[in-house]
Amino acid sequence: MDHSATTPVDSLVVDAMLPFFSEIFGNASSLHSFGTEAAEALSLARKQVADAIGALPEEIIFTSGGTESDNLAIRGVVPFNEGKKHIITSVIEHPAVLNTCSFLESLGHEVTYVPVDVDGIIDVKVLEESIRKNTAIISVMHANNEVGTIQPIEEISGIAKEHNIYFHTDAVQSVGKIPVNVDDLGVDMLSISSHKIHGPKGVGALYVRNGTNISPIVFGGNHEKGMRSGTENVSGIVGFGKAMELAAERLSEDSVHMTRMRDSLISRVFDTISDVRLNGHPSKRLPNNVNMSFKYAEGESMLMLLDMQGVAVSTGSACSSKSLKASHVLSALRIEDEFIHGSLRMSLGRENTMDDIDHMVDALQETITKLRAMSPLADR
Amino acid sequence: MDHSATTPVDSLVVDAMLPFFSEIFGNASSLHSFGTEAAEALSLARKQVADAIGALPEEIIFTSGGTESDNLAIRGVVPFNEGKKHIITSVIEHPAVLNTCSFLESLGHEVTYVPVDVDGIIDVKVLEESIRKNTAIISVMHANNEVGTIQPIEEISGIAKEHNIYFHTDAVQSVGKIPVNVDDLGVDMLSISSHKIHGPKGVGALYVRNGTNISPIVFGGNHEKGMRSGTENVSGIVGFGKAMELAAERLSEDSVHMTRMRDSLISRVFDTISDVRLNGHPSKRLPNNVNMSFKYAEGESMLMLLDMQGVAVSTGSACSSKSLKASHVLSALRIEDEFIHGSLRMSLGRENTMDDIDHMVDALQETITKLRAMSPLADR
Amino acid sequence: MYSKKVMEEFSNPANVGVVEDADGVGEVGSTIDGDIINISIKVKDNILEDVKFKTFGCVVAISTSSAVVKLAKGKTVDEAMALTNEDVISYLDGLPEGKDRCSGFALDALKMAINDYIHKNK
């Protein structure tokens, strides 16, 4: 139940990829027929990705993943906006966006980080007020990877359009879970990552609306119309294309299934475990995201005890090797100290069943009981 | 016979990768055991890559391929050399290096492109003379991808060391064909690409000697010790590691085999076809590279006729969609007009046999005969 | 990337050679460019009775040469002069983007040959 971290590759996707390792192994840039076959496979994948989000094939740039897509979107726009050195984003973006922004800050750009409310919804009024004459780009994620909150992208993209500012959204978590259509959302750029939707790792795409001028961030043999150099990861891209096709086909079924599991998991946890809260927006949330905090139980400890029971989850409260701090997302939601150290993200996938939910609830009960018995706080 | 463009993935490599699609599909950054298994697989691959080039595991940064590695090496060093805005490279580098350099020029850096002799060997004297007080990095490729010429890397790295300048080499073509040991070569950084050595596409590595300070070019979740963010392409990296292990194991056998085929191909072409020349250095060349030019026959036409006979080659003379010009490498070697439009690169691989050489020579004879019969130049 | 028709004309070009006692000859290109197209014609009763080509060059150079020669053969001088680049491209079921530069050379060589004939017979 850690599908927001990554997903298993669908067997249909693996099947689609396999021929491209040793049979059709050509370099898509080669002129001979081995190369042509590879190039045709890329074209098909480009169409599959484009179709799934209502875009044109030529608007898709393949990258090495969601992180690179985010980097390309934000850094790609900057050189085309001489003098426009201001960027607007939110405080709860993925590090791929936040650290790209801090890099640009180190180069002299200015960044406004718009706050969110306690449910994780961006403050659109503050966003609009922070627009300046020299704002080059607004980047706000479609759905948050930790708490699953879905942002009012249409509203924000409308504001961006009004002010003639490029708008990018990181849709890495939303694709395959809720409808993602570039025209409905009104975005100029949109990031996707293959491994979040049952495709292989190390592949992704940036959608770039026709007419949006960006410059590359990796230089070389001018692959991807010069926007992303480097021999194309043919098998990976083929798998990604297939995964996007499947995601689009299965979206309505998947989202009903996941929503049902999500709601059942949330209500059963509330019913059976005390001192618990739901993090993120109660309804404007991804169908596959459950993020809850438990008093008197610490995130990493819960995660590890659950892991021993065969349940994989993640926590924004990790006393990780890198920092003792709770995640920037939980902090931005102003979650109380008693709850912030005990958060768990349980993210569902297509292949989960109600049995998994049962097992999850049981394992969680056992885990919480055990940790609370150990906690000096529980009986105060 | 287009192994310099790309290679089929070895079946042992595919076998190594397969479990990482749907069984061990964890995110290497996750704390739970699925993630730990993935992280362990990355550690093994890092050791395999390091061992193959005489490096330490912690000196390996995984990237999305050779192109990104070249970008990272050159652009990564620049921010750590405040005021050092001069770069030295050669005129025959891969576009991944050359276009990275032109990008840096557009940002105000200065680049010296050192010329080569008619065999493609860099002019070391000019290189040394072009060193300035503000030279940040020297980047010279180990072996050229078009003509196979091997550069005197030890000599150049010695000069770099003397002047306290970082030295990077693009070893994308040399790994797996000739010995590549970072200490013997004396390099600070070295680029590798997986798909050139029977590994999957879209993976590569940059070796960075301990103590060499570079900054990242992709920002995000601080994977690869912050040097390369983005969820790791676990299956790809696992395959790359295996491919490097195999390349090292098979190096001496492979290189003897390829050298024999190469020399046989060259001498048989010279014996049976007139008006032909060998491009690149006669002896300081990759064991798998044959690059020859045929008068009165144009590159793309030869390539296409050979393709119809089941032989894949490449040409630096492509009347390609992008430009009518001969490649920058052939031009740098000052090859005469009559020869420059008729070049073919035949690059051999581990799995080629003497039968393939026979077939190549036959197909070539037929092709050249046909095209020369059509050429208005042949009978003048 | 090339149409079937292009590959057909390229790999089985007809009318290769130089017309004997040509009435007109046209040649375009140079070794520096890497494309040389030579077209020679035999004209009888204002009709291009025979047309042949010799071409050094890429797939497009050879296939357009072959196409131009086939299109021109049997036509009147005026009809042949009226041939357009579009005629050649559509005869070949299209050419890949960016290959337009080469695509005009063969037609240029044909028209040069016809002009040579007209000039000689003035």
Place this chain on the structure above:
Amino acid sequence: MYSKKVMEEFSNPANVGVVEDADGVGEVGSTIDGDIINISIKVKDNILEDVKFKTFGCVVAISTSSAVVKLAKGKTVDEAMALTNEDVISYLDGLPEGKDRCSGFALDALKMAINDYIHKNK
């Protein structure tokens, strides 16, 4: 990433609780930090006859608590005071890099408890 021993102490910690009529109590941490370790001791004839812990915190916090308690139990006051961080880490077969910060808390809590005992019995 954690040693077997760490996972053992973490998942099956012994001596959880609060010693009745404790002779000394130590507590380290706060909810803000996300780690609270409480250690209570019973001392008889200068020997730590009983030692218990209650810990809210991560894997390292819990496993070091359990380890510290086991190491201290049965030792004399002086012996227990002489316990070092290295003793704890080696008892646990090592800790991952970067986890050193948490690793000292449990020992701090033990020493606080012993000091509390010494102070009370002065």
